[in-house]
Amino acid sequence: MEDIIVDIQLGLTEGNAQLVKEKTELALSRGIKAELIIKQGLMQPMKIIGQKFRTGEIFIPDVLMSSRAMHASLHVLKPHLTFDYKFSKGTIVIGTVAGDLHDIGKNMVSMILQSEGYKVVDLGIDVPAEGFITAVTKYKPDVLALSALLTTTMAEQHEVMNRLTMEGIRNQVKVIVGGGPITKEFAEAIGADAYASDMFSTIDAVKNLIPES
Amino acid sequence: MINDSTKYHQDRSFNRLQLLKLIDKNLLKNILNAFTKATGLTANIVDIEGRSIFSRNDAQKNCRFCQMIWRKQKEKGLENRCTGSYARAGKQAAIFGEPYIFRCPAGLIEWAAPIIIEEQHLGSIICGQVLMWEPEEFFWIELKEMNKGLTDDFYELFQAAKELKVISGEKVQGAADLLYVTANYIMKSGWENLKYQKEMALQQSLLSEEIQSRKSLEEKLSTQSLSLNYSLEKEKELISKVRLGDLKEAQKIFQTLLADIFINGAANLNIIKARILELGVILSRASVDGGANLNQALEISSRFLQDVSRFDQVEEINLAAVKTLERYLHAVQNNEIAKNRLAVQGMKTFIRNNYRKNLTLEEVSSSVYLSPSYASRIFKENQSITIIEYITKVKLEEAKKLLRDPKYQIDDVAEMLGYHDASYFSKVFRRKEGMTPTQYRQIG
Numbered sequence: 001m002e003d004i005i006v007d008i009q010l011g012l013t014e015g016n017a018q019l020v021k022e023k024t025e026l027a028l029s030r031g032i033k034a035e036l037i038i039k040q041g042l043m044q045p046m047k048i049i050g051q052k053f054r055t056g057e058i059f060i061p062d063v064l065m066s067s068r069a070m071h072a073s074l075h076v077l078k079p080h081l082t083f084d085y086k087f088s089k090g091t092i093v094i095g096t097v098a099g100d101l102h103d104i105g106k107n108m109v110s111m112i113l114q115s116e117g118y119k120v121v122d123l124g125i126d127v128p129a130e131g132f133i134t135a136v137t138k139y140k141p142d143v144l145a146l147s148a149l150l151t152t153t154m155a156e157q158h159e160v161m162n163r164l165t166m167e168g169i170r171n172q173v174k175v176i177v178g179g180g181p182i183t184k185e186f187a188e189a190i191g192a193d194a195y196a197s198d199m200f201s202t203i204d205a206v207k208n209l210i211p212e213s
Numbered sequence: 214m215i216n217d218s219t220k221y222h223q224d225r226s227f228n229r230l231q232l233l234k235l236i237d238k239n240l241l242k243n244i245l246n247a248f249t250k251a252t253g254l255t256a257n258i259v260d261i262e263g264r265s266i267f268s269r270n271d272a273q274k275n276c277r278f279c280q281m282i283w284r285k286q287k288e289k290g291l292e293n294r295c296t297g298s299y300a301r302a303g304k305q306a307a308i309f310g311e312p313y314i315f316r317c318p319a320g321l322i323e324w325a326a327p328i329i330i331e332e333q334h335l336g337s338i339i340c341g342q343v344l345m346w347e348p349e350e351f352f353w354i355e356l357k358e359m360n361k362g363l364t365d366d367f368y369e370l371f372q373a374a375k376e377l378k379v380i381s382g383e384k385v386q387g388a389a390d391l392l393y394v395t396a397n398y399i400m401k402s403g404w405e406n407l408k409y410q411k412e413m414a415l416q417q418s419l420l421s422e423e424i425q426s427r428k429s430l431e432e433k434l435s436t437q438s439l440s441l442n443y444s445l446e447k448e449k450e451l452i453s454k455v456r457l458g459d460l461k462e463a464q465k466i467f468q469t470l471l472a473d474i475f476i477n478g479a480a481n482l483n484i485i486k487a488r489i490l491e492l493g494v495i496l497s498r499a500s501v502d503g504g505a506n507l508n509q510a511l512e513i514s515s516r517f518l519q520d521v522s523r524f525d526q527v528e529e530i531n532l533a534a535v536k537t538l539e540r541y542l543h544a545v546q547n548n549e550i551a552k553n554r555l556a557v558q559g560m561k562t563f564i565r566n567n568y569r570k571n572l573t574l575e576e577v578s579s580s581v582y583l584s585p586s587y588a589s590r591i592f593k594e595n596q597s598i599t600i601i602e603y604i605t606k607v608k609l610e611e612a613k614k615l616l617r618d619p620k621y622q623i624d625d626v627a628e629m630l631g632y633h634d635a636s637y638f639s640k641v642f643r644r645k646e647g648m649t650p651t652q653y654r655q656i657g
Contacts, residue, residue, distance in 0.1 A: 015382070018349040060314040061382030064322065065345055072351045075358075126301070 004032065008041035008073065013049065015065025021072040034080040038112055042070050043199050046108065050198075074111060081115035088119040090142040090210040093135045095123030096179075097148050097156035106147050109202045118206065129159045136164065136173050142210045145202060146192075148179035157182070158190045165191075174209040178202055232258070232266055232328065232335045235403040235410075242271060245338070248395055249273060252388050253378070256340040258328070263299030266336060276342050278373040282319045285363040294318045303327060303337030312389035317341075320352075320359045321377065324389040326396035330403040338399075340392050343378040345385060413532050420531060423472035444473050448495060455496060455538075456503035458545040467538050471531060486521050489534055493517050496541050504552060505544035513540045556581045557595040560588065561603065568607045571631040574600055609645055612638075616654045623650050 004027045011020035027037055049066050052058045094110050110120045121139050123131055136144060144164075146157050157177050164170040177187045178196035187195035194209060196202035245256045255273045258266050265272050275283070279295075286294050298317050306313035307327035314324040323341030327334060346352065356374060357367055364370065380388075447470050454463040470492060478485035497514045501507055520533035563580040564572065577600050578588035592600050608630045615626045627638035642650050 015346075017346065017351045021351045059382070059386045061322075061345060061385045064314065064316060065382055068316075068346075068355075071355075075351070075354060 004030065005037070005041045008037065009045045012042060012045045012066055012069045012073070015062060015069050017065075017069040017072040020069040021076055024073040024076040028076065028080060034077045035112070035115055037073065037077060038108070038115070042073055043108060043112075046070060047198055047200075070108070074107075078111075081111070089117045090206075091119045091121065091139055092143045092145060092206060093121045093123065093132070093139055093141040093173075094145040095127040095132065095135075095147070096125050097127060097129070097132075097146055097160060109145070109199050112199075112203060113206060116203070118210075129156065129163045132160050133163050133167055133169070136169055137167075141173055143174045143176060143206055145176045145178070145196075145206070148177075148182060154181055154186065157192075161190045161192065176202060176205045176209070231333075232260065232403075235330060235335075235406045236399060238267070238271065240402070241399065242267070244395060244399065245273065248340075248392065252340075252391065254340055254388055255342055256338055256392070258336055258338050259296070259299045259303065260336045261300060261303060261334055263296030263301075263303065276373075276377060278321070278370070278377055279319075279342055281370055281373050282360070282363070285360075289363060291362070299325065299337065299339050302339070303334070306337060307334040312393045314385060314389055318359060320356050322385060324385065324392065326389070326392040328396050328399055328403070330400055331407060335403075338392055338396050340388065341385075343380050343385070344374075345380065345382050347379055348374055348377070409532075413528050416532050416535055417528055419468055420472055420475065423468050424476055427469070427472055427476065444470060447473075448492075452495060452499040452502075455499035455541060455545065458503055458542055458549050460539070460542045460546075463538060463542060464535075467535070471534060475527060475531070482525060482527075485527065485530065489521055489530060490518065492534070493521075493537060496538060500541040500545050503545040504548040505541065506548055509544045510541065513537060513544065516540075553591040553595060556583060556588070557592055560592060560600065561596075564600075564604055564607055568604065568611055569629055569631050571633070572604050577604070605641065605645065608632075609642060612642060612650065613646075613653065616650055619654075626650065 004023055007023045008020055008027065011023060024037060024041070027041070028034065046066065049058065049063060053060075053063050092110075092113055094106060094113075096106055106122070106125075110122045114120050121135060121141065123135055132144065132146070135141075146160055148154055148157055161170075161175065164173070164175070174193040175191075176194045176196050177190070177192040178198070178201075182195065184195045194205040196205045241258060245258065248254075248256050255275065257272060260266055283292075283295065286292055295317070298315070302313050302315045302323070302325040305315075306325045307329060310327070312324050312326045314322065317323050321342050322345050323339060323343075325337045325339050328336045328338065344352075352374070353367075353371060356370065360367075360370065447466055451463060451466045451470065454466060471489075474485055474488045474492070478488060493514060497510050500513075501510050517533065517537040520537075521530055524530050524533060559581040560577050563577060567576075570576075574585045574589065578585040581588065583591075589600055592603070596603065598606070612626055612630055615621050615629065616623075621629075623639070624635045627635040630638065632638040632641075639649055642648075642653070646653060648656075
């Protein structure tokens with residue numbers, strides 16, 4: 001059983017989409033839970049891939065290949081994840097701020113949150129501050145999750161925080177900020193409610209901010 | 214009132230024109246074709262809105278897959294899908310300052326390199342339309358997913374996708390890096406062109422100023438024959454200034470003559486070219502007269518001839534002429550400096566060999582066949598002291614040597630150095646050395 005997970009991890013690292021797809025199907029047929037496949041088979045290697053990319057060990061083509069393999073697995077898993085909105089644990093609006101196109105981590109976070117019973121509104125990539133404000137007003141989420149992969153877009157996160165205060169809706173929503181260049185100090189400095197260093201801690205932060213009723 | 218969309222369209226065509234204005238379309242085509250030959254990959258240049266800057270005839274042929282996607286997008290009114298992704302990728306590449314590799318909306322791998330000239334992002338080179346994997350089962354799923362809005366019949370599209378090039382991630386990164394180097398080359402030549410255009414604009418404004426003042430002059434005099442005589446007079450003046458290597462004055466006169474040529478040549482390019490070339494010949498002769506190296510003058514002349522026959526814009530010819538004048542004058546000046554250095558060296562040698570005589574300025578200057586006044590000027594320029602001061606310096610150095618030998622009397626030393634009066638020698642010695650020859654001897 002563990003072997004299949006290792007195979008998926010290796011396939012993901014190599015960027016072999018077809019292999020990852022087949023191994024995911026195999027894992028499901030052997031009764032391994034979709035949530036477990038995501039957490040162990042996908043998120044762990046993707047975290048390492050992200051780190052390697054940042055340190056310059058691997059390049060964008062490698063990341064594109066791995067993310068494609070990840071999507072191959074998610075394609076298989078999607079029907080097996082439970083999306084129950086009637087008993088939603090809470091609503092989360094998620095997106096990467098303007099200027100960032102890297103959405104690999106964000107996609108996985110939104111997928112896993114949905115599987116755990118949260119309602120997720122994914123605004124996608126390259127979202128301007130205005131887009132977040134509109135979404136907060138419209139969906140009244142419990143949590144707003146802002147991701148940024150580049151140092152150049154960190155300022156945009158600050159801009160979103162400022163706009164929330166200006167519009168008088170800062171108190172209505174908890175804000176998590178994360179992404180490669182973000183530090184805990186930066187999160188505190190711009191007045192975010194929580195800081196998430198990676199995909200796992202984003203999910204933990206959401207759970208902490210939304211108390212189970 | 215201009216509405217937003219009109220303004221938007223104006224901005225867009227502005228950007229597109231700007232890039233083509235800076236860089237010759239054929240040069241861009243050649244660069245891209247060389248890139249394609251080297252890598253086997255198609256490449257295109259788009260403006261910041263993601264639209265190709267080339268017409269259909271000039272652009273490289275897209276793969277069959279892309280042609281099909283493009284057709285289907287057009288049917289559905291979704292043309293923005295391709296251009297939008299190019300615009301986004303170009304923007305990212307410009308922000309990162311490095312090649313940006315991405316997946317296009319239809320599912321292919323492409324990459325972009327930014328073209329930024331003087332801090333303005335003018336466009337991007339887009340390359341790719343490849344896969345980094347052999348098409349497998351999941352790829353067909355992806356294609357259906359990504360292109361579901363376009364068609365229901367995927368058979369043709371799948372067939373076309375099988376023809377797509379499959380290259381490794383390493384090769385993609387390499388090609389993207391090469392593209393970035395290519396973009397840098399385009400940026401550099403664009404920047405140089407911008408500089409050239411600015412120079413040309415300056416030259417044009419000088420020219421039009423000259424034409425304006427000429428017009429008012431002609432109105433005042435209203436003489437028919439003025440023009441020719443005026444020009445001939447001016448040419449003579451020009452020759453003398455070039456001979457002397459006087460750049461500033463020569464430029465002023467040259468500007469006047471150029472204006473004259475452009476006015477009288479009207480729009481007849483051949484006449485303008487002929488007269489400009491005549492002027493070139495005059496410059497060449499005058500520069501050689503002024504001492505320019507013959508071979509160098511010939512080189513400048515042949516370059517000018519090529520420029521004039523190559524260009525067909527008055528602005529370009531004008532700038533080439535002005536540059537040529539500068540080159541001739543530099544040739545004269547260079548030679549003059551070299552010649553002066555030789556003459557000064559000759560005078561110094563003459564002085565050192567003849568210090569025992571009572572040398573005059575005339576004797577020194579005639580030793581190098583120069584007039585006393587000219588010789589004095591270049592000597593002072595070159596050595597920062599006058600000829601007479603140098604003579605004295607040489608004499609006194611020799612005097613010190615002789616004074617150390619007790620067998621010579623002060624009188625003897627003075628006489629040996631060409632001083633008829635020993636007390637005058639003592640006076641000069643004391644003024645320069647701070648002590649009398651006797652005192653010097655006592656110390657020594």
